[in-house]
Amino acid sequence: MIEIRNITKLFNEGTVNEKIAIDNLSLTINDGDFICMIGANGSGKSTLLNCLSGSLIPESGNIIMDGKDITLLSQHDRAHEIGHLFQDPLAGTAPHMTMEENLALAAKTGGWLARINDKDRAYFKEKLKKLDMDLESKLKMEVGVLSGGMRQALTLIMATINTPKILLLDEHTAALDPQTAEKVLEITAETIEEKNLTCVMITHNMQTAIDMGNRLIMMNNGKIILDLNKEEKEKMSVDDLRDLFRKNAEMELDNDRMLLL
């Protein structure tokens, strides 16, 4: 279980450009939760995931993972419990290293002086076979020659090869063509179900947000403005969500207008 308690994250603190990216936000993520997160650009979704992964440290508040306070833990120190996929399919893999070398770094089998052996290769092949992308025959190929979709699928395998406590997906299919995106989403859903992973996924596709996962969260201005469970979410249509979205955006405008007047 992950508890986020009253975290606040500021950008450009103390300057005229100061922006409250996360505003006193609290959220409890239960084991096995698959949360779909939606919200406009700049609403703080990515910042929230980055606070969880440790690439950003919130100015105040705490993040507790299984009873342990990880708020100030550096990224590499918590990385073995957190898988993180980004929108950029090139971010998660080393392009000039072969696929087996990338996988070996993620799998962490053996000690620091261990080398890749045939047992590792068999294990990697078995994992890659599930993707059904013929990647298992390309173990010795440099990752840089793979397509974006292949690289994102590989990153997903790398992030989940040792079951993480939480998987963070930051619009990880947004840069892929519709068909590949669908395929990667399918693999994502299968992997999450198979390992019963806890997952937070950011998406801009309302239909995906309704169809996938057991919880739906909408963010606006660094706050969670909607948190639906499975039943509530199933009653929602894309239009309902869009209306809610718009209403919030308009409220925003009204507030601004009030400030100007």
Next chain:
Amino acid sequence: MISLINTTIELALIGSLTVLGLYLSYFTLNVCDLSTDGCFTLGASTAAVIALSGHPYLAIIGAMLAGMSSGLIVSLLQTYLGINSLLSGIIVNTALYSVNIAIMGNSSLLNLNKTRTIYTIVKELFMDTPLKSFVPIIIALVFTLMVLLFLNYFLKTRIGLAIKATGDNPIMVEASSINPNITTIIGLCISNSFTALSGALLALSQKSVNIDIGSGMVTIALASLLIGSILYRKNNTLVRLICAVLGSFIFRSIYAIALRFNMPAYLLKLVSAVIVALTISVPYIKKQLPMFKRRMAIARGNRA
């Protein structure tokens, strides 16, 4: 002529140790380590001073440890103190000038004419054999092979892969729960220990050290490394390492030939600078050429 070939082979082998060091820092870790010159001299002066005090074997180990500590400082500056990697190399290089003179006892020149070193020891071993005149080459060859085989093994271990990934995609390294600062530190310590070893062997072989022994080494080694990188197409670590050593041979041969044609020795550094500039820029120019040709064709068409 024979002695020229002998010297060329020996210098190529000794130089290839620095080249292999740079293979680790420049190619693998993607850090251009500009402290190489100072570190080369550091290895030379440390080895000379320890040999002078009567410890021929410790001279080699001591030089490598000195190189390692120099690498440690360069890497600490760029990881935990936020100094740009080029700048931290230059800073340490500058500091090493003073350090090296201090090591040599406030002198810029040391003479090892009557000192017992691994060279004199091995020469005694081969006293009555025909191999006697090849001792410097044999010693350099043994060290080159050891470093080459070590790197070939090390770069395939998990820590070696982590160092490779640090130079390739630091974001991915952090996500694999590896601290990129640590991999940078380990990589630069190892690479600088080889640079210092290279300097130590040159000093012990030529039986003298002066404060300028390492000046220009970074350019010479880079030139060798880049010449070597033209030779391979495949992504095979052993092939790449061997090509780095071959690059050192090619560079030294070009230099030897130039000397035969009465090129003054002081031009070595100009030649190496030109080679580095050419080997880096030629692939870039090649890539730009088709575009340039098209633009020219259009320009010509407009005029007509």
